[in-house]
Amino acid sequence: MPVYNIIQAVNDALRIEMRKNPNIVILGEDVGNFGGVFRATSGLQEEFGKDRVMDTPLAEAGIIGSAIGMALYGLRPVAEIQFSDFIYPAFDQIVNELAKFRYRSGGEYPAPMVIRTPYGGGIRGGHYHSQSPEAYFAHTPGLKIVIPSNPYDAKGLLLSAMREEDPILFMEPKRVYRASRGEVPEGEYTIPIGQAKIVRPGKGVTVLCYGSMVHSVLDAVDKQGAAEFDPEIVDLRTIVPFDGEAILESVRKTGRVVIVYEAPKTCGFGAELSAFIAEKALLHLEAPIARVAGLDTPFPYTLELEYLPSPERIAKAIAETARY
């Protein structure tokens, strides 16, 4: 079985689906001739031509707006936003248009498409190449949001995303784009949207995480001594809709919860998870729900590893929650 990193897994999924479904088209900045600044679409224009892998002018609202028009007409666009920090010019098209088309047209005009975008810090990218803006979009009915943490999931989830009837925001953890490597089956397989994965079973503390934070949590457990508290690590993989059953099952077992996300703490997606658990499983809790998150500051350049939830900070939260 080949060993891929996340970029290679994404590229493999795109190639497989483009060969299978002639309606899949890719558009974005530098995705064609260059193959994307992270090389995720490398070689695709060569194989599928300029009508199916399109370099666009440099305007995110145009990329998403025109992709919506393609989707309404029957194509299956996979639009790339080069960095999720650049997604805001397309915010109106995503939030007010894409997410609402099916609803506002009484089901007459669904717009199934995928927006791929690398997100997150830890790559010395400073404020405009490091943000984790998933919560803005999670607050928007009509979108689904998928955030894989590893190559196997990235491929299976992206293949599912390209076959979904709903618009999908597919956020790729660029910090571990190349660092996360693993065996990836050749050919097709899918992972259902909305299903979490237990990365490490345990009975002590439920640790909820997604994307690159899964790796920071694993470091906290494997390298910072948190293993002694027998944590159960749950990789959400999809945050909208999130796998409420899997979360509650784990929480009922452990009675203790740590939620890890790298976006600013206030109103981050972990706040929703915390409220959900408080509403559904309060009497199972043995300790306050803990959140380990980015600071409520803009994303810093030099001190980014202080800003991000570090393995040490995560391990400390696991220990405190376990001992409470």
Next chain:
Amino acid sequence: MTQPALPPGAIVAGQAPPPFSLLDYEGNLREGIDPSLVPDIPDADCLRLYREFVKLRLVDDRYLKLQRQGRLGFYMQSTGEEAAQLGVAYALRQSDWVYPSYREPGIAFFRGYSISDFTNQLFGNDEDPIKGRQMPVHHSFRAGNYVSISSPVGTQIPQAVGTARAAQILKHDTVVSVFFGEGTTSPGDFHVGMNFAGVWKAPVIFVCRNNGWAISTPLSHQTASPSIAHKALGYGFPGLLVDGNDLLAMITATRMAAARARAGEGPTLIEAYTYRRAAHSSSDDPSVYRKGKDDELREWERRDPVARFSRYLERRGILTPAIDAQYRDEITQEITAALAHVESVGPPPLMSLIEDVYAQPTANLREQLAELLTLPRQKLGHG
């Protein structure tokens, strides 16, 4: 004082030409026009177009009154701007796509949208094609390739370009038209869409109804460009300045733009020069900001698109008072029947709240609906 000089190579926009126009205000073909530019419209089509003109007028009059009586929450008229809609509708094929703004109901009607569906949408009832999801006049008519309307202006422009690009990729000969007002040439989506269309040579026709007013904001506060049509030059394709109250000129201009699009020559911007005679919407009061501009309104009433076309048809012997009376009678009956019918139709079912958010309702939506079902019903939003 002398004007500061510009260096060689400076590019300066010239003055706008007079709008392309074929009919004068009395419904005569203008003197000196190139006869090959006059569209050849069979008599039956002339009458069909006239009937659509009458329909728009009667519908606007009746539903505005209904709103004033408090029976309808909101309404928007297109009075005086009918030729821009119907000219494009007639020049395109039914298979061509239309991205309307909120002032082109005429194209939906022309393509078969019924007065009954139109009325049910206004009332947001259980027979509303879009299930009571949007304010009045935000129609969607998939069978007519008439795309769901959004309130924020200009969002439809890059979408229309994407649809045109999709048709190009699939090698369909579909042309896409997209409508907006002159105020919409200010936001970014207009420029982004125009730019993408130029680069892609997309088969799209941009139709700007320059009606002079964006709610209270006049054209002079919207742009420093000599015309809206000029804006196309920056994106590498032609801009046409057309008399938007002249159905014949609109048909010819649209046919030329569509022929360009189907020949792979790319986009065209049509500026339909017209005037917003009515208020922006039923919530607006132009007497506040158009005080002292009665002459302007009277001048544009003189240019009325319906009167010009009807006189033209009378001169050609196609339209008679009997036909006119028959159309008015038929349409009035249709409206009356549609309004009588809405009285008997209830609101959409509660289930419709959570349908169409996604292809299938998610667990949280089902849970939220289940809670509502245990509670007493609330008043309706437009009551």
